[in-house]
Amino acid sequence: MKAKAAIIGSGNIGTDLLYKALRSDWIEPVWVVGIDSESDGLKKAHELGMKTTHNGVAGLVPHLQDDNIQIVFDATSAKAHHVNNQALQELGVMIIDLTPAALGPYCIPPVNLKDQIGENRNVNMVSCGGQATIPMVAAISQIQAVEYAEIVATVASASIGPGTRANIDEFTRTTRAGIEKVGNAQKGKAIIVINPAEPPIMMRDTIHCLTEETPNEKAITESVQAMIEEVQKYVPGYTLKNGPVFDGRRVSVFIEVEGLGDYLPKYAGNLDIMTAAALRTGELFAEEIYKGTLNLQTPN
Amino acid sequence: MNLKGTQVSLHDMSLRDGMHAKQHQISIEEMISIATGLDEAGIPLIEVTHGDGLAGASINYGFPMHTDEEYLQAVVPKLKRARVSALSLPGIGTVDDLKMAVDCGVSTIRIATHCTEADVSAQHIGIAKKLGVDTVGFLMMAHMISPEALVKQALLMENFGANCLYCTDSAGYMLPQDVTDRIGAMRAALKPDTEIGFHGHHNLGMGIANSLAAIEAGANRIDASAAGLGAGAGNTPLEVFVAVLDRMEVNHGVDLYKIMDVAEDLVVPLMDQPIRIDRDALTLGYAGVYSSFLLFAQRASEKYGVSSRDILVEMGRRKTVGGQEDMIEDVALDMAKAIEGS
Numbered sequence: 180m181k182a183k184a185a186i187i188g189s190g191n192i193g194t195d196l197l198y199k200a201l202r203s204d205w206i207e208p209v210w211v212v213g214i215d216s217e218s219d220g221l222k223k224a225h226e227l228g229m230k231t232t233h234n235g236v237a238g239l240v241p242h243l244q245d246d247n248i249q250i251v252f253d254a255t256s257a258k259a260h261h262v263n264n265q266a267l268q269e270l271g272v273m274i275i276d277l278t279p280a281a282l283g284p285y286c287i288p289p290v291n292l293k294d295q296i297g298e299n300r301n302v303n304m305v306s307c308g309g310q311a312t313i314p315m316v317a318a319i320s321q322i323q324a325v326e327y328a329e330i331v332a333t334v335a336s337a338s339i340g341p342g343t344r345a346n347i348d349e350f351t352r353t354t355r356a357g358i359e360k361v362g363n364a365q366k367g368k369a370i371i372v373i374n375p376a377e378p379p380i381m382m383r384d385t386i387h388c389l390t391e392e393t394p395n396e397k398a399i400t401e402s403v404q405a406m407i408e409e410v411q412k413y414v415p416g417y418t419l420k421n422g423p424v425f426d427g428r429r430v431s432v433f434i435e436v437e438g439l440g441d442y443l444p445k446y447a448g449n450l451d452i453m454t455a456a457a458l459r460t461g462e463l464f465a466e467e468i469y470k471g472t473l474n475l476q477t478p479n
Numbered sequence: 480m481n482l483k484g485t486q487v488s489l490h491d492m493s494l495r496d497g498m499h500a501k502q503h504q505i506s507i508e509e510m511i512s513i514a515t516g517l518d519e520a521g522i523p524l525i526e527v528t529h530g531d532g533l534a535g536a537s538i539n540y541g542f543p544m545h546t547d548e549e550y551l552q553a554v555v556p557k558l559k560r561a562r563v564s565a566l567s568l569p570g571i572g573t574v575d576d577l578k579m580a581v582d583c584g585v586s587t588i589r590i591a592t593h594c595t596e597a598d599v600s601a602q603h604i605g606i607a608k609k610l611g612v613d614t615v616g617f618l619m620m621a622h623m624i625s626p627e628a629l630v631k632q633a634l635l636m637e638n639f640g641a642n643c644l645y646c647t648d649s650a651g652y653m654l655p656q657d658v659t660d661r662i663g664a665m666r667a668a669l670k671p672d673t674e675i676g677f678h679g680h681h682n683l684g685m686g687i688a689n690s691l692a693a694i695e696a697g698a699n700r701i702d703a704s705a706a707g708l709g710a711g712a713g714n715t716p717l718e719v720f721v722a723v724l725d726r727m728e729v730n731h732g733v734d735l736y737k738i739m740d741v742a743e744d745l746v747v748p749l750m751d752q753p754i755r756i757d758r759d760a761l762t763l764g765y766a767g768v769y770s771s772f773l774l775f776a777q778r779a780s781e782k783y784g785v786s787s788r789d790i791l792v793e794m795g796r797r798k799t800v801g802g803q804e805d806m807i808e809d810v811a812l813d814m815a816k817a818i819e820g821s
Contacts, residue, residue, distance in 0.1 A: 327538075329537055329538050329539060331539050331802075331803075331805045333802075333803055333805075333806075336595060336596060339599075341598070344596075344598045344599045344601070345598075345601055345602065346602055347569045347570055347599050347602065347603075348569075348573040348574055348575075348602060350570075351570065351571075351573055352573065368537055370537065370539060370570060370571050370802070371570040372570060372800065372801075372802040372803055373570065373593065373596050373599065373800075374593075374798065374799070374800050374803070375593065375595040375596065375800070376797075376798035380797075380798070383805075383806070383809075385539070385805035385806075385809070387538040387539065387805075389538070420809060420813075421808075421809050421812040421813065422812075424808065424812070429538060431538075431805075431808065433805070433808075433809045433812070
């Protein structure tokens, strides 16, 4: 049985997520929420048979119970997410936050998806750079202690929207925190580079780790390769271009992320990995709801 | 060219861009000695930051001998007349780093973005302006776009609050006409009281000529570096530029002999390698590649047994921009694999 879902945000991310959710075995998208009745995203959603509102979260709340919405994806902005979370928190839904608001714990599906099942009703998807790189940090830290991890995410200019541009520090800070909390590096650092080349470049990510002791090359290489296969389950275009390279205590991994090209272009692997990770997270919750291990019922 | 009587403000780069050439290993004592020498010579503004700007300390760009905060705290109080600037690249440095630099007493914050990405600077330029410091927008790799496109980006930064806009020739690719066209277009479009600056690299030997072209077209701030210490073949050599400005009777306020002595006695002795147009630096200028890639490409060349010139050309072909130092090792690995496979 599929869990019914709403998507707040009818921009690029919300629409791409809708395309993916329509293929899901576990999620049935029902509502798409926007704030502009003329937006392309709302029109597309309507064409695809979704119920839509352009009144923001207020337009969705009255229908949650009747339509049995259990999972809400928020693909708006950090600022809007505070409002949306407030409106939804007590209503017995699981909120999956794709904004940088980070009100709930960070979720990187191949690393800590299962940890999200419990009392908490809001999980955060960190950032595009976090989704692309933290699995690699974790793959290394699972073998031996990582003293310092640094990631460089290079993205096509065309894939970075005005929201991210207006608050670039949010990316830097959130990704760094995710590297430490989920990647399990003692100290993290995140760098984002925007490249305007035409045709647009695929997302590239370089992950550098300094291990405490001399790195175990064989074990780390195997762990990195296994983790890449895990990520490929939901982002098939996640590929190892080079590495792991070992240089003293430094371990470096070079990744390329090609998107599926659902609604967003293929080069926007950075956005694709966000929507794919969010959907995978939603699917886990749906599975747990089905098994009865996750009960979203409110006390009243 | 007649520039007689023109007023120009010189901005030294040896302790920031020069950090690239030193792999960010300049001691506090060396910083203080050079900065006070520059002050003594009459240089009004000296940049002190990691080569890649505030918070550039990283595996990707190199860990410096000291933190930005340590350098700034050491240098700022030692200066009598000169003021200090800090550079920051959004995506690397954050607003917290800007506040730290202002707390350390810098008078100028320069926010650098790739020439097409000015809109990532709104937050940082806004904060710098709010902190009440001289706020500069620094458009890097400006050779990659047309003068018209550059003007659009400069206007964005001016609108965010920058009181000075730079045309930055990060690759040392521009020829004087390229500079004239860009600075001229910026001068025509920006507010009359917005200052304009030019930052050159000497990879094609054009540092001096380009800086003169910039002044002629309306720039009043020129970046240069004592003994040229900077990325690639270095920046416009400051002492040479001062001599040329003297000959042309341009007002700059710097003492030629003193700046010659700073270059010769303080900067040259600490160079790890001669700052000259070797074939790799020439390749940067010829192919339009970010100057700080130079030493990374030379190290990757040694490690993986591939030509540094080929690496740099490939970096250009991939249309890389400033900050993509990580791609140098990636390119070298690809090239080594291709050699092995053939």
